[in-house]
Amino acid sequence: MVTGFSTRAIHAGQDPDPTTGSVIVPIHATSTFAQDGVGGTRAGYEYSRSANPTRTALAECLAALESGRHGFVFGSGMSATDTLLRVALRPGEHLLIPHDAYGGTFRLVDKVLAGWGIEYTPVDLADLAATRAALRPTTRMIWCESPTNPLLGIVDIAALAELARDAQLRLVVDNTFASPYLQTPLTLGADVVLHSTTKYVGGHSDVVGGALVTDDDELAERLTFAQNAVGAVPGPFDAWLTLRGVKTLAVRMERHSDNAERVAAALASHPKVTRVLYPGLPEHPGHEAAAKQMRRFGGMVSFQVAAAPGADPATEALRVCASTRLFTLAESLGGVESLIEHPGRMTHASTEGSLLEVPADLIRLSVGIEDADDLVEDLLTALG
Known part of the structure; x- marks a missing residue:
């Protein structure tokens, strides 16, 4: 059933608890889960770095709000950014970033990933001719913000997505400033949406977090592995606070x-x-x-x-x-x-x-x- 935004924000991934009937998702403050025999997990949970029911609820809700199939939540927006870039790029490969990108994204790319062999070019992504001219044979990704931070630049996401498809590149949109209520980049052709959920999604300046949403099954599988391997996860209380904030986002x-x-x-x-x-x-x-x-x-x-x-x-x-x-x-x-x-x-x-x-x-x-x-x-x- 197709539902409105606020209905999804309050209900997606948040059915009443089957054991107690709690209408609010519980804070599953546990590091590990009892198994029914070796390898016999209950509902797929074995260790909270790999998965936690409170975190799952938030991931499912954000995926529903962004009209995507796969949602991932992280300990911060930067850990979400880092995980995605390390999964999607290899040394010697190249990406485009906004010429007015968020300072934290620039710092990660310029001071950390560049030392790992990732190359980048800042470009005005609103200028499609300049964007196309900046592409290289090694370009694998376009990293977009709209609106940008802090100059409030706007990119025509659908037009940029068409350019990315023609060049066989992934388009990632940092949707933090807009929130999924104001804009849904996946419906405009983007491959991945990123949020610092610290910001509008959480909405109360009391929790730090990040999120990724995608429809790409293969990328989702790789993100699942990388997040578990690296451990860039939020605690259940952080996930619960963010989920509470989502309910009033609209x-x-x-x-x-x-x-x-x-x-x-x-x-x-x-x-x-x-x-x-x-x-x-x-x-x-x-x-x-x-x-x-x-x-x-x-x-x-x-x-x-x-x-x-x-x-x-x-x-x-x-x-x-x-x-x-x-x-x-x-x-x-x-x-x-x-x-x-x-x-x-x-x-x-x-x-x-x-x-x-x-x-x-x-x-x-x-x-x-x-x-x-x-x-x-x-x-x-x-x-x-």
């Missing part, structure tokens, strides 16, 4: 989007703001593509501020970040509370001096679900 994302639209509009008319990066604004270069593939435009807003003549471009941005009262100065994003950060000094410091270095005058907002009037007033007061 209503939260609607409020995040409502508030972000109000904030973006207020910033766009402020004389100290030189540029607002939000795909919901008609002037955003990716607005048309975002409107086509996203349900709403999300809760992330970035903007640039004017510095005094001759001053360091970062000076005013740092001042604004230090001046808000409701927007908490902190890394991460996607929680119910509003956050503000300076990417150049915080989440994207690892890109300094590289082709992916972010503007020094850039501020990134994770717009929470507080009252929109209060959030706008806080930002306008901080701007002065």
Whole structure:
């Protein structure tokens, strides 16, 4: 039976417990499971690194929300990224990454996997001609974010998927900023979807996790083996917290989007703001593509501020970040509370001096679900 998003979020993988009737998936806080004789597992569980019922429930739910067959959950978004890249690529092979990729992804590829022999090229994936020109005979994967972190760039996922298919490459989409409520890349032709479930999926800034979803049976088999071999798994309580957050994802994302639209509009008319990066604004270069593939435009807003003549471009941005009262100065994003950060000094410091270095005058907002009037007033007061 085909069901709506919120129905799947509350019920997929979450039948009442067959032993007790508990309507909420129990926290299976156990490291091992009794076996009915040697090799005789009960329901396929033998050791919690290999599988745990609480983790299974979350994986099945996320797969259902992304319209995929195979879901995997990890101890962090970066462990999900690392596992996928090590499974899908070999030394000497090449991948494309966004020219404005998340700093953690860039750090992993540039500082860790490059030493293992993986080659990469940053490219503007919204530019299909440039993307096609960047391909090599050794290219095996395109790693995409849409929206990107922190510049809120938009990629036409269906068009990029067609390019990847023509070149016989895997397309991976980091869907963290959109969440499965706003966007489902597998239905647009992507091969794998990645989430930092720390962010919108969990939604309450109280748990770290990651996820992968795919329809590729062969890749799923390899991911199952690699995750068990490496042990990049979340504990059952982390899986349970994330599953609890998923239940309200739809209503939260609607409020995040409502508030972000109000904030973006207020910033766009402020004389100290030189540029607002939000795909919901008609002037955003990716607005048309975002409107086509996203349900709403999300809760992330970035903007640039004017510095005094001759001053360091970062000076005013740092001042604004230090001046808000409701927007908490902190890394991460996607929680119910509003956050503000300076990417150049915080989440994207690892890109300094590289082709992916972010503007020094850039501020990134994770717009929470507080009252929109209060959030706008806080930002306008901080701007002065």
